[in-house]
Amino acid sequence: MLMNNSALDRSSLGRALTKLANADVSGAALLSPRSQPEKLAQRIGVTGAPGAGKSTLVGHLAMLRLQTRARLGVLAVDPSSPHSGGAILGDRIRMDDIAGSHELYIRSLGSRKTTDGLADNLPEMLDLMDAYGFDEVLLETVGVGQAEYAVRAQVDTLVLVLLPDSGDVVQAMKAGIMEMADIFVVNKADLPGAQRMVADIRRIAAVSRRAPDAWVAPILLTSSAQPESITALAQAVEQHQAWLAGTSGHQQTLHAQRARYRLKRNLERRLGDAIACQNTEFFSAPAAQQLANILDAVQTTFAADMQKASPC
Structure with a gap:
């Protein structure tokens, strides 16, 4: 470039x-x-x-x-x-x-x-x-x-x-x-x-x-x-x-806000694509529970990383 x-x-x-x-x-x-x-x-x-x-x-x-x-x-x-x-x-x-x-x-x-x-x-x-x-x-x-x-x-x-x-x-x-x-x-x-x-x-x-x-x-x-x-x-x-x-400290705070927004939008788009999926088996109880577990794991990991970097 x-x-x-x-x-x-x-x-x-x-x-x-x-x-x-x-x-x-x-x-x-x-x-x-x-x-x-x-x-x-x-x-x-x-x-x-x-x-x-x-x-x-x-x-x-x-x-x-x-x-x-x-x-x-x-x-x-x-x-x-x-x-x-x-x-x-x-x-x-x-x-x-x-x-x-x-x-x-x-x-x-x-x-x-x-x-x-x-x-x-x-x-x-x-x-x-x-x-x-x-x-x-x-x-x-x-x-x-x-x-x-x-x-x-x-x-x-x-x-x-x-x-x-x-x-x-x-x-x-x-x-x-x-x-x-x-x-x-x-x-x-x-x-x-x-x-x-x-x-x-x-x-x-x-x-x-x-x-x-x-x-x-x-x-x-x-x-x-x-x-x-x-x-x-x-x-x-x-x-x-x-x-x-x-x-x-302003730039550091701003960069953290930008990272949060990017992660939030990516998760929303991923989840939106999954919900729009035409495969009815995706919405079966085991699959839905698996998705919930993945989202919980992502939230837990992200929260832990944020606590290490700077407590909210």
Whole structure:
């Protein structure tokens, strides 16, 4: 695989990502990079409710940050049809006009079987971006609500995008994704109600519990018609990255969360495949008991390993 001091092999990366996107759990494990590169890409997640303008915002942010990054990637997750499994991949359509740079790589992904705003084998795909020498990866999720906050563990900085006059959405999110965002963005700020939305977010943030030394998430107004607002967002990302660099133990905690998510998703997919099995003998009492025993053994082993590494 080519690192950052060589030209990006887009064809090779594209084929590798396609194989991962179509792989089952066992296949993804075989296709994953065997070693971790010395330098990992900074990961910026952009999430929010459907229609908040995430794709347009990511496009402008990518072009701005590419000015100070040698190689930047965008992974955008689109919802897959529950019937056909296909996806419209509208994010790629909206970003086509920024795909002119050789060192900017944009890839749309179908969410497939996931229901948490991400895509199957996404952790492995992010590892692949590291192996190809990306300095930074922007990850755009499917439109999410209160409970879809799996992206938190997959990125270093999480940007939550909201719309003016979506106060009911904010109220619904306040016990979930609102508590996990590093930066709040009220997008399409030229619409009525933008300042009122900022005030609503401030009220919710004021009553949220946080440690005395915790990061204080800024609240920004952005608009595609106001380039300076995109610059302010990029600066806020830089400030959060600098704060992370000076925070001890954060990366270790984040890596543990990512490992937990990967194991959880793999177990869920394995179990889902087993339940979907058409062989009725699989569901006989002895087979079901055997499966239960295997799952108990996995849980016991994982719990023991976690206790050795760091007590929960």
